[in-house]
């Protein structure tokens with residue numbers, strides 16, 4: 422089924438410096454993101470690919486309002502988040518589940534407590550309701566009954582799944598994944614990818630997946646944006662990208678050393 426074309430995220434012409442350009446130093450460094458625009462539609466898996474250091478994680482941090490662009494606008498669920506107060510941002514963040522590049526579980530808490538963490542902090546649910554939700558989301562990620570385990574007892578793939586359950590537990594409208602398969606063996610990477618696709622199929626979840634794993638994105642994304650040197654060089658369906666005559670796109674998806682991309 423083709424995803425409905427309702428934009429849920431709108432990014433317009435953002436320019437982003439990792440640090441504020443020095444006013445004293447005079448020369449402005451080149452921004453990490455130099456005028457990037459894209460839209461993510463409701464219910465799609467939107468992939469962002471680019472080389473290491475291209476600014477992929479920075480885009481997710483911008484979408485979460487953890488950092489601000491120097492210029493441009495970011496709309497999430499119809500609201501511009503640039504310049505929002507921290508409390509307004511927190512409302513928007515409750516609609517976005519973030520899965521970090523590394524699983525980022527709290528090692529001193531059990532799996533169940535990790536999944537419950539945001540619910541305890543940001544909702545008024547009773548202990549029973551939280552317990553029920555934790556069980557429900559662990560089931561979705563294929564980790565039924567593992568509440569009492571400690572993170573140290575889990576494999577990398579299991580930790581990732583707990584991280585996804587924790588992000589899902591706030592019932593977000595959007596999931597953001599940073600390198601979801603980083604550090605996983607190919608089978609566990611597929612398990613995570615299938616989970617992302619399952620969430621779209623069963624819950625019409627909108628997902629933004631950031632990775633430099635080309636094959637992974639081509640397998641799961643409805644559309645893929647490719648960034649290079651701070652700019653969008655392509656944004657299209659996987660099949661269209663494969664047939665693209667853009668030399669940058671071809672070099673990247675084939676992983677070739679030869680081509681216009683400087684290595």
Ligand SMILES: Nc1ncnc2c1ncn2[C@@H]1O[C@H](COP(=O)(O)OP(=O)(O)OP(=O)(O)O)[C@@H](O)[C@H]1O
Pocket residue numbers: 439440453471472473474475476477478479480633
């Ligand atoms: N807090 C920071 N201070 C200074 N530079 C930063 C900061 N955060 C990121 N950068 C720089 O910004 C650029 C983009 O970083 P980012 O983490 O967004 O890239 P990425 O595409 O996610 O890379 P990777 O694939 O390695 O995760 C990099 O050159 C990085 O060195």
Ligand SMILES: [Mg+2]
Pocket residue numbers: 477478479522599
């Ligand atoms: Mg990154």
